[in-house]
Amino acid sequence: MVKMWEEICEQPAALKRCLETNREVINMLVEALDSHDISSVVIAARGTSDHAGIYGKYVIESTLGIPVALAAPSVVTVYGKSLKLKNSLVIGISQSGKAADVLEIIREGNKQGAITVAITNFNDSPLANEASYHLYTDAGLEKSVAATKTFTTQMYLLANLAAVWAKDADMQQQLSKVPDLVSKTLELSDVIKEKVQRYRYMNECFVLARGMNYSIAMETALKIQETCYIRARAYAVSDFHHGPFAMIDKDMPVILLAPEGPSLKDNEEMIHKLKDAGAELVIFSDKDEILELGTTSFRIPKAGSDLLSPFCNAVVAQMFACNLSLARGLNPDSPRGLSKVTITK
Missing domain, CATH: 3.40.50.10490 (Glucose-6-phosphate isomerase like protein; domain 1)
Incomplete structure (x- = not known):
């Protein structure tokens, strides 16, 4: 059996595990968000992680009414410009946590006192170490080049973050059905x-x-x-x-x-x-x-x-x-x- 198929089949367990792993961190993060006047969310990611970010954009905007922007890291890494991120929640998403351009957006957010969050599958990754908060997908090692379980766990963490931030118990209950679905x-x-x-x-x-x-x-x-x-x-x-x-x-x-x-x-x-x-x-x-x-x-x-x-x-x-x-x-x-x-x- 190819690794991709094995990892597709591991998703129900990975989804359950990643939420349990991150409940406390999500609650701490939401406490911090509630104490700040967050006017926007900026998400930096590439490839599959970017697609998880687009799902997160729809969920956060429709749940909280806060506009979500998908970062253009080249503005910082290629053109050397700064972004105004002080009142933003800045989220960097990367399976490996080694995406250098995503890392620069998190660093830019830290410089300006923004709340920064990394979503990765490695606790010791550069992105996890740089961000103020780390949401660990805890999907287990993903060996296939084609990302599967790291994608759905990234989505799941973003949706649960939105639900807790919005204080929406019904939404949290709906999301609890995802592993069984x-x-x-x-x-x-x-x-x-x-x-x-x-x-x-x-x-x-x-x-x-x-x-x-x-x-x-x-x-x-x-x-x-x-x-x-x-x-x-x-x-x-x-x-x-x-x-x-x-x-x-x-x-x-x-x-x-x-x-x-x-x-x-x-x-x-x-x-x-x-x-x-x-x-x-x-x-x-x-x-x-x-x-x-x-x-x-x-x-x-x-x-x-x-x-x-x-x-x-x-x-x-x-x-x-x-x-x-x-x-x-x-x-x-x-x-x-x-x-x-x-x-x-």
Whole structure:
């Protein structure tokens, strides 16, 4: 069994563990946040960690109403400029904790007296040591280059931080269901292994979603790119109506994440538009009427909210990419030209 698949299957336990590991730190962090006039949140990350940050942006903004910016580290590392971070919560996310550009954003925040937080999978990493607070994903060593369990644990920590900060007990209760939802999602493994064979000769595709699942569309495209060497592009459904739709022609594969929730109406409109254009639709959903519209469909567990469905969709995407890579005769653990730790500045 490839490492990527093993690590996909470890996620229910990793999610439970990471929350227990960080309860006390999250409570201490929220006490500090409550004593400061936080006017914004700045998140610095790259790649998969950046996608977790985008999920966190949606959750924090929709829960707390505090604007969240995704940092452009090049402003500091390439152009040598300073950011005004004094009244911000500054979050740096990195699986290894060695991302040099993310580290510079945390240092900039520290210089200005901002509250700084690192989210990493290593307690002794440079990022963990630099930040005022460290949220440890505690996912266990991740050996596959393609990140899986570190991604969902990063998301989980961001969501739980938002819930505790907002003093939202109902949201915390909803989030407690995530490990079990992921366990149920893993039951799709045999179905995915069978259906993915249809796409083993695919050379390009689009991945679409809206709202909180937009981050998962981006992560799905990345997983397909790095494990299958397929030209996959992610878009928000709202953006795809514009210029990108012109690229759709007959039999073009489009993966659409369309769970029940506030964004479903827009997703359904796009699905019908794509069908009329002759696209090959791969749909992730928990709603029967939507699943019936797909050329290929995967039924995710009923999550009940856009807060939770991204975890189900993320795991389906991971299984889809891993199995597609194997069907194409590739090794998803060791994508060509990539290494587990990528340091940019």
